[in-house]
């Protein structure tokens with residue numbers, strides 16, 4: 001079933017460079033609503049599990065090392081057509097190829113240290129969200145009443 005949610009991480013390089021606030025502002029200004037968010041450092045085992053789909057790729061070891069090298073911000077975002085719209089906002093995987101004004105173009109350092117993650121399908125958005133967030137964390141109750 002198609003959803004209007006995607007999953008993102010602000011990667012260690014962007015957090016350590018102090019870009020988290022600017023990047024979160026770009027999420028907001030592009031119309032994404034924050035559903036869930038946490039700040040944590042993954043162990044190499046956890047990063048390896050998250051990126052298991054890439055385990056046979058030549059970049060897997062360096063990706064796992066990088067993603068467990070410092071704290072990240074993990075978040076679930078909501079917007080119509082979220083997965084596709086968010087991939088547009090972040091730009092191509094390689095920051096040097098990412099369109100001007102995209103998050104990876106502005107804040108990415110290189111192909112591995114490319115500032116942010118964005119899910120590539122509705123199915124993966126759900127799997128990745130559930131990797132980090134329990135059910136109750138993904139479906140916040142409206143406390144306004």
Ligand code: CDP
Nearest residue numbers: 059063092093111112113114116117118120
């Ligand atoms: O993140 P995205 O979906 O755009 O790319 P991916 O192909 O799913 O790769 C996952 C992550 O692996 C990228 O975001 C990069 O951090 C890293 N990567 C890399 O280090 N070297 C590559 N040749 C390709 C990806």
Ligand code: MG
Nearest residue numbers: 117118119120
């Ligand atoms: Mg991907």
